[in-house]
Amino acid sequence: MSRFKKILLILGILALFIVLLNKGAEYYIAKKLPSILNSEKDFPYYVSYSDMDVNLISGNFTIYNAKLTPKDSTDGANRQGMFGNIEKLEVKHLDLWKLWREKNVDVKKVILNRPDVNLYPKNKDEEQDTVKKPFKNSITAGTLQIKDGRFALLDSAQQPALLASHISFELSNITADSVTVAQKIPVTYKDYAFSCDSLYYDAGVNYKIYLGSLNVADSAIAAKDFRMMPKQTRREYTRMIPVEHDQYTVNADSIGVKKIDWGYNNDTLYIHTPEVVLQNVFANVYRSKEPKDDPSIKKLYSNMLRSIKFDLKADKIMLKNSTIEYEEQNTFSRPPAKVEFSKFYASVYNIYSPVGKDTLPDTKIDVQCLFMKAAPLNVAWTFNTLDKSDSFTIIGNIQNLPSQYMNKISKPLMNVTTQGTLNNIKFTFNGNRERGSGHFAINYEDLKVELYKSDGSKKHKLKTFLGNLLVKNDSNGGKKEADVSVERKKDKSVFNFLWLFLQEGLKETMLPGLVTTVI
Structure with missing residues (x-):
């Protein structure tokens, strides 16, 4: 046999060995990964799936019908923590060498297709430990994508406190490690985009909030079909409150926030935006005079802004083509008095909190509307948040x-x-x-x-x-x-x-x- 043929034979045998080794490793990983993860004390979830495709050469993984269940909460009647189902999980170009040598995860792309996540209430300290355990080393990813997801946050009665459908999400240039996970925002990233529809939020004892859709991209927020609805009728609400208190009903066709910049400066939250626009708002404020008066001192608006504990800076807020109503009712035996402002256009300038600021410009409110649907009304209102006389x-x-x-x-x-x-x-x-x-x-x-x-x-x-x-x-x-x-x-x-x-x-x-x- 010639030397050249020997070399080809050796290379062929090596190639076949590598292929067989790869297939064997793929089979081993696909079959053994759940038991490896489930036996790992520091990994807080049981993992299962119906099938898995593995390609060690490319570092690509595809997992089908994955289920994630907390190890310390399996009872359906008393669930705690996060329960998740993912129709298909795709991992693109995982650096296996770095994973083996450094026990760090470095991946180019992760795609979660149709994830369905339910988050049940849990002890706060346990929640923090659960988040930290999977991030003892580091995770870096070029892109994380969620396609057509669903998320539900349940309350102590296992009723939805927050519910969102058809979630799409993309996050790029991600890093999570033992340092970032201890910070207010537990990961670093460059860009993000988020959208969902049919969003529901339980806002406490008295209100529920709905959104037709929500889109967040390029530091802008666009929400449509906003509704804040009372949970009680006027009579029910009046019977349950010990002192006079307003009841609100608020709808808005759209809410837009431009170029929002937010985060933490040390431990201080900051939210900055040049403009917020609310289109076609309907706001009804109702007060029954049947409960006894509330003797507590009410803050004026300058005092309210001065009391904010985070760094707020909104240069301009605009209400367009809106309707504002105030109703006051002495007794249910007579109709309420009603004040109406229609075709309501308002521009509010310089809505700032004093946090991190030595001086502030005056807050200015300019309003043009129809009073009682009949008479043009113009109002100009000014105050300064730092003026302690209000x-x-x-x-x-x-x-x-x-x-x-x-x-x-x-x-x-x-x-x-x-x-x-x-x-x-x-x-x-x-x-x-x-x-x-x-x-x-x-x-x-x-x-x-x-x-x-x-x-x-x-x-x-x-x-x-x-x-x-x-x-x-x-x-x-x-x-x-x-x-x-x-x-x-x-x-x-x-x-x-x-x-x-x-x-x-x-x-x-x-x-x-x-x-x-x-x-």
Whole structure:
């Protein structure tokens, strides 16, 4: 046999040996990997799967119908920890040499197809240990992908507290090791993208939140069909609260956040964004007056921002084409008073917390809308978060309001209805946490009033007659003006404060005799 043929024969035998060795190793890994992992004390899960394809030469693995079950929680009635099913798990180009020599995982790509994960509540300390155990060495990956996943976070009653479907997720340039896992964000990465739909969140005793879809990519967030719904009817909610408290219903067609930057600076969370846009918001705020008053002091908005313990910086928040309603009900035997702001456009500038900042620009709120679906309303509101007196200025202007549109407010709360036209109302209100003062001016014509008995069902003829004698029918083509001062009720909101100012302005200009003599 020639020397060349011998070399070919030897190479052929070596190649066959390598192939057989590879096949043998693949078979061994496929059959033995679950028992190896399940016997590893530091690995906290039982692992099983229906089939596995292994290619040691390329470092590619494909696992079918994988199941992950915590070793310390197998009872279906008392589950704790994470339970997962993955239809197909693909691992691309695992560096086996580094895994063998250094016991570190270095892989180019991991793809989880149709994972279904249920996370049950567990002791907090045990949760942290479970997370740390698999990361004693290091894991690096070029890309992690999740395709068409489902995730459920269960509460102590094993009911969904968070549920998301059709999850797609991609994370690139990933590193996790014993250092990163101890940090606030347990991995380092470069880019990420996330999307899901049919998201549900149980927001506690009173509310549930739904999202039609959520997309996060390139440091931007886009959410559609947001709904925050009360769990109780108004009567149920009123019966269960010990003191007065608002009930909220909020919907939004879309919420967009541009170029959000977030993370931790040492141990301080920071969230920065140049713009947040909310489209077609409907917000209803309902308050029953049947429960007793809440005597606690209410913070003004500057104080609320000053109390935030993380670094918040939102340069601009915009509400477009929205509707805001406030309803207040003295008793369920009568309809609530209702204030409506439609075609609501608002721009809020400089929403900052003081964390990490020595000076702050003024927060400014500009609003244009229709008041009671009838009259154009413009409001400019300014305050500074760092001002510990919580001073603010609100400037407003309402035009061409038929006064009968105010009857939704005045009849339930004051047993008064009016007819006529409020041509123009202008006010400047300067306030702080203690008191407020400012200027009120009104132009009106053809004003008539009707006063009702205490139950609101029948007109009080004598008081109506006297009221129309005392109220001037119009402002004689000019403005009626007054300088107004009011004391703040500290157990009420800033909007109650503003209402006290406006109410006092009306008393001193349009309704002085009516308010002081007839009612």
